[in-house]
Amino acid sequence: MLAAATDCEPREIAGLDVFRVEADLPAELTEAAHAAVLAALATADRYGHTLTRTSEYVWAEISREANVTPTESPDTAYRALLGHTTTCTACRTGVNCPDATRLVRAWRDTRR
Template identity: 55%
Template sequence: MHTMHAQAAALAGMLAAATGSEPRSEETDRGIRVEADLPDQLSPTTRTAILTALAKADRYGHARTDSSDTVWAELFNRGAEQ
């Protein structure tokens, strides 16, 4: 059985391999949030790898600013759910 931390590490590794950037992780009261900056150009292979990684999360999304694009994924702490 995988723990939330092991799942977050695997997710971060998948995003690092897909994006070429170092993902950032933050533990919250709900679980773990992983964020990764996207490269300027996404090939179809890269896009598929990113979507495959995000599909492992409980919740995910995309944030765009004038200077960057970032994907984020959250893994929930099942022990904290009520």
């Protein structure tokens, strides 16, 4: 979701208890891209924004301690969400998409 919102490949950092994604922000962010970044960050357990003299990026962390429901794995639910957001015109332009909202809820439910 961050890749689609920022048009750059995010960095992925795997820790023992958390999976972290960092995405550089472009110098100018359209209103639609800004909304898409915020929507992506909202799916994380923890998120933030870092601004230094040389860079600006957002980060999102997802805990590995989430419980999995027996009906669907978090990986399967996340792949469904990712597949939708990368092909949905509304998601790629930052418009509120009810399908993405439903898929985010389903993914979060599998992580509980």
